[in-house]
Amino acid sequence: MRIAIVGTGYVGTVTATCLAWLGHEVTGLEVDPQRVGQLQSGQVPFYEPGLPELLTDVMTTGRLSFTCEPREALGAADIVFLCVGTPPGTGGLPNLSQVEAAAHSVAPYLREGVVIVNKSTVPVGAGNWVRTLLEEAMPRGVRPEFAVVSNPEFLREGSAIDDFLYPDRIVLGGDDVACAKVAGLYSRVLLQDFDGGRPTERPKLIVTDLPSAELIKYAANAFLATKISFANEISSLCELVGADVVQVLPAIGSDTRIGPLFLRPGVGWGGSCFGKDVSALIATGLEYGYSSSLLRAVVEVNQAQRAAVLRKLQTSLKVLKGRRIALLGLAFKPGTDDLRDSPALEIAERLLSLGAFVSAYDPVVKQLPDHLAAVRMGVDPYDAAEAADAVVLATEWGEFTLLDFRQLAMVMTGSLIIDGRNVLDCDAAVAAGFEFVGTGR
């Protein structure tokens, strides 16, 4: 099929590359000309393991191209994916201005029978809203038949290609004929009929109505955030009663009704999706006079978990003003360079506001937003920890498990390690003379 992908961020680029790899003819439409130039020359403008290699490979087939010109992308497209950003807006709901602009730019070029697939995460009702926007933006007298389908995306940054090719399920919401067309587009994924496919583990196809599909995405993210906040709440209780969360949570997770995933404590969840999606669900409830008490508590526990790092530093160091704190890990999780709503950044902001000096190291993040210009970036963990009073492990990148505590002790002024993810070797750190504070232990 001929596909147009509108918006080539994390979701759009992965979708475009994978669909082209599966044999479709794909054109990515993007407003940022610099991004188009990079993609067109085979470069991925963000960190995603395996994507640069796959993109380069697919570009040689001639089935994938990128453009800033709507006419070029849409003129022949059978299916148009909207993959633009839906960042946090006001009042908890996402800012849909990119969706609105995308609808306006594509409307004049749509072909008869085209299906518009909304992959951006949008609140319930946005499918209908997009349909009306498109109708209004069509030139007078031109009214091709078209359908809008919701196809929420569940990929995770850091494992996005695998998540696209081997999803647990594909959700489609809309009328049956349009959904069948989109299901056809995914047939090789559904049948696992490609080189490396896993025919014995075929994904589920879930076809439903538009609002249900839209809600499935929000509810899935809200549940995952709830599970992490639950783990963090149990972790806080462990610290109070003297239990060890590393024993407690796996024991809970070994119950098949509960499951072990997303049941680990940390410095709080973050990233581009959880915070805004939970807020959007709460705001949607409020539009109907429903107060989502559980979800509000999930957010509250998350904020407390981020603040707990500061409290632990204050408990050990007393005064933070003038201290140097080194943060290990800045991305909201390993495997990505995404800093959106990263707990590490909030911890850095709070430390700076308390008068501390902050240094940091992350394997892939090399630049921070302007408001964190005061953070000194180290070239490695030891450089970041130079003259530090304390080290805080905020993101569990694999390389941090190989830290040499004796080398760390030699460069630091103080001897405090806060392991916000329970991945460091506590015994080795203590043997090297550190005061070691884990999470929930």
Ligand SMILES: NC(=O)c1ccc[n+]([C@@H]2O[C@H](COP(=O)([O-])OP(=O)(O)OC[C@H]3O[C@@H](n4cnc5c(N)ncnc54)[C@H](O)[C@@H]3O)[C@@H](O)[C@H]2O)c1
């Ligand atoms: N990032 C994730 O892990 C993830 C996972 C699942 C779902 N989602 C959802 O998918 C959507 C996209 O997320 P993302 O992380 O890829 O966003 P992003 O911000 O990385 O990318 C959005 C892209 O769209 C482009 N764009 C904006 N307006 C445009 C327009 N009118 N025409 C063409 N291009 C335009 C931007 O320049 C940018 O390159 C969001 O709704 C998000 O919530 C994201």
